[in-house]
Amino acid sequence: MADTTTLTTHVPTLEVSDIQATVLRPRPSPYLGQYVILRIDDAAQGREMLRRMIPHVAPADEWWVPSLAGWLGIAFTFEGLKALELPQASLDSFPIEFKQGMAARAAILHDVGGNAPANWEYPFGTTDAHIALAIYAQNEQDLQRVLELARRTHHDLAQISVVYRMPFGELPEGRNPFGFKDGLHNPQIEGSAPAAHGGSDAPIKAGEFVMGYPDQLGETAQAPIPAELRQNGTFVALRKFHMDVAAFRRYLREQASSSEEEELLAAKMVGRWRSGAPLVLAPDRDDPALGADAKGNNDFSYADDRKGLKCPFSAHVRRVNPRDALKDDIVDVDSHRFIRRGTNYGPPLPEGVLEDDGAERGGVFLLIGAHQRQQFEFVQSQWVADGNFISHGTEQDPLIGNNEGDGVFTIPKVPVRRRLHGLPRFVAVRGGEYCFMPGLRALRWLAGLGEDAEQTASH
């Protein structure tokens, strides 16, 4: 008895009323929303806008209270913090990847070919993207109401401009444009209730995802400074993807001799059937009931699939979250987890259509964590864009890798494996930014810069 009490007191309670809702809470379903990117040409006006914005930023505890018309998340790029005239000592204390920006990290991230920053949309990768707003609502009317609130925070401030606006919304049945159920799995964050989903994986220390708490190594973030700024804050890797749904369907059609086989190949690439049912638990045919069971569909490991006969080593979900699959290797899997908040945009490509209709469709992912070099950057560069960690040479993620018509995808099978060739690019990065997502008190601190920042920045 005594033991359990000591144990629980060691788990720090998260200050959910100070952490932004976007960090800890899944998006609502159904969802609707808009990403807005702002540029600040005058620091004082930027801070004034921030002061007006703060009352509308949702904390994780009031997530989706019925009185809320919708919810707003706010994050800053390094350029944005500079535009707000954060003291130099504070700017200098941010992690290298954040200071350099995602575009400058292209070589490290293996963002080449169709993913290269040269192909990104404005304002991604430029010095014009300062503040990113993520606005979520349950219906169009509420969305308009929150957008109007956001607009009023800067409508009379001439030095604040909207440089980007992107509506997003849920596709039928909560599927992504490729037809897969998404948003299923996220790590369990210690001390954060309620659990985001079911599943048997051990909780990860909160400090991996939010600053101010011990991480997996027992360390609490000491930067950026001052402490007021970092407490309850985190970093977001924002990635906008275009999905070439027609190319995906055509490829499946070419490689398969029946629609059942097409479904199987699609599932092998992802590691889950379109319903969400994981291959490890449903290796031969889809199990829609399992797919719909939020607890059951995450309750699996790769322990009894050591040869990849059910779920290929190269499947998207097995790469990006190997669970126990790499337990014989020197790799600290828990340090490579992050929270995923994905949203889809664009119209669905009608069922059966194999030719691209030219519409922009895809997903925007917010990959959230306190150590992005170990989290998003590691997973992207080592597990998505390479295959050596699974003894697959240069084979990349079949769904989101940099395949340019020359990709291969290995499906273990007895007596002989099957290897697909000629994989084209199904997914292209349209833009990306690293953002700092502060806690609510830190937002007030940022808004009050100039008044008391100079003395506190020396912590």
Add this chain to the structure above:
Amino acid sequence: MATKVIENERTAMAQHMTRQPDGPGKRIGKKGEISGIGKVAPGGAKLFRERLPQIQAEAAYWETRVGTVHDFRVTLIDDDTRILFTIVFDGDFKPYVADILNEAAPWLDQIFLGVWDGFKGTNDRKSVEELLSFAFECDLFFVRNPDVTVRDVAKMQRLSGAVAELFDAAT
């Protein structure tokens, strides 16, 4: 001033040299290199030699689990006043440093703690960063089969073993 390469039948085989995307280290294909030199701590040379048999005996265990190291050398030089390490490995270096420190800490501490002057142990990240800040890139680098990784070799060995068995069974 570097002089220009005079093209001839031998330079036709020159390998395409790149660098690590995020720090020092030459790279040819999949294979990269990095080295470092530090001062030996007082008493460090004696300690190192005492521990050496055990470190050596465990090397294969730890490095096999790391899975990307082709070769790794550590040696005391300059009359035991300085210590040199060199590694040839697959892929990117930086992303794996933290993992290797977390997972192979006991072995790395046996090699460097008390030997490399100023090193306070793998769990002191600042001190690890300091040690790595001494890392440098070599001037001349050659590797055979630049695109074949340690894991590729292991796989090929398994495969050729299986093929040999098949042939043996057939004859």
